Amino acid sequence: MDWARRIELFTVVVAAVVAVVGLWYSNVQTRQANEQARDDRALAKEGQITDRYTAAVGNLGEDKMDVRLGGIYALQRIMQDSHRDQPTIANVLATYIRTHAAKPPAKGQDVAADVQAAFTVLAARDTTRDGTFLLDLHGAKLPNVTLVLGDSEAALDKANLSGADLSRAYLPDAKLRGTSLSGTNLRDANLSGADLSRAFLPDAKLRDADLPDAKMRDAYLREADLRGADLSDANLLGADLFGADLNGADLSGADLRGADMVKGQTDSSITDSDTQLPWEPR
Template sequence: MGWARRIELVTVVVAAVVAVVGLWYSNVQTMQAHEQAQQANSQAQEDRALAKEGQITDRYTAAVGNLGEDKMDVRLGGIYALQRIMQDSRRDQPTIANVLATYIRTHAAKPAAEGQGIPADLQAAFTVLVGRDVTHDGTFRVDLHGAKLPGLDSTGTGETAIDLRGADLRGTDLRGAQLSGANLLGANLDGADLRDANLNAADLREGRLRVTDLRRTDLGSADLRGTELRGAGLRGAFLGGVDLSDTDLSGADLRDVKGLTRAQIDAMRGN
């Protein structure tokens, strides 16, 4: 092989090596640029998350502060601000729901003045509380035990289901309350006052309503399967279409009840 041919081969090899090195270096630069872009993007995301968290914290602090104001419209603004935060930040829902429940309990510890209904802020807090998305509740359960809420109206929730499943409503005053279609699955209503309330088509399965006052209450088409109603007062209540399968009515007052059939009696427990 002549020198010219050898020189030509060496030139080709060198060119190939230079090309490979160039490609490797270009690839390294591309990878480094990509890593830097990812790091910058990750940092930007962290910055945005921190900024959003700070905004939510500021909004939450302001909203809770409004709950302690004297003016009704300011308190209402605080309640609806908490509702918006609850929708924007799922992880904060249990905390906000607990704040609303506590607000209701503490502000409804005493009955309203004669002839006055439930204040607008309590009605609003209740509407927001029972209309939340319960899939974000975690371990939270509504606690309104002992609250004085006669005449409570849940119609303000619109098409949103009234969700009070597992709620603690012991001793709660709900006389004349409008709770049609409410989900009260497993709720504790022991000793509650539900006289003249509307519980039409409500889900009360596996609930506890021992010694509960249900006089003249509309329970039409309600689901009371497995519910404890021992010692409950049902005088004059409407029980048309109620599912009383395995319901414990031991010692309950069933005088003058309306809509009760022989089949319902046979399905229930107790005397």
């Protein structure tokens, strides 16, 4: 091969190497630019969320009801947009309720609209994003509070509602599994179809409460006041009812197999042929 041919071939090889290196470098620059742009967008979004959060929390302290409501619903939207911020926002809303519902409403009045809204937002949240957050509404005065969530069920599992006033509350199909309701006032509450499995209800006031089809398996109901409660078709398998007052309670179709209670405790209750008592095996 003559020198001219060699030089030509060498030139072609060098040109190819330069082209490959150039393409690689261009790809690296493009990737870095895309990563930088992505980081910039993330920072911008984080800044926007921070600004939205600050504004929403600020609205919670305003005097006007409509401004406070706007702040609560703005926080709900942030929870939906930023999953990692949900535990913080949920804690803010729970604190808001405990603070603004520390005293019962004036006679003849229902729970304030902002407290009702915060309660609804918390009950409607996606609990899979809670992290270590546990809902704490102990002692909150929430008589007549209402939850209507369409196809969703109120998410109150493992919440601390001990000592709260939920009298006449409307909580059908609510999820209250493992929830602490020690001494809670649930008189005349509507808990039809609610799931109270393993709930802790010692000394709870459930007089005249509606609990048909409720799931109360392994619930702790020692010394609970269940006078006149509608427990028809309720699942009370393995429930601890020792000392509970069941005078006038409707136990038609209820399943109390394995329940901890004494014979004669249901003598003043309403039972039928479908009622399954712990001392009457089937």
